[in-house]
Amino acid sequence: MVAFCAGQVVAEHDQSWTAGAMITDPQHRATAKLLRAELAERRADTPAAATKAPAPMGTPPTYRQLSALKVA
Secondary structure, three states: OEEEEOOEEEEEOOOOOOOOOOOOOHHHHHHHHHHHHHHHHHHHHOOHHHOOOOOOOOOOOOOOOHHHOOOO
């Protein structure tokens, strides 16, 4: 199984025929864990009254380079 985005390979793994199987890249799992920890830390350091409301519908998302993350 190969997944492409904008003509570049973004994922590649063996096909799984098991019903309900989930295939998770260990590096993706580590990155997600780091992102959750960073978010929890930011939330803990921010008083509830100072938090921003969500962006209005139609607002473009903010992107970060995954290469800038420090993965343990």
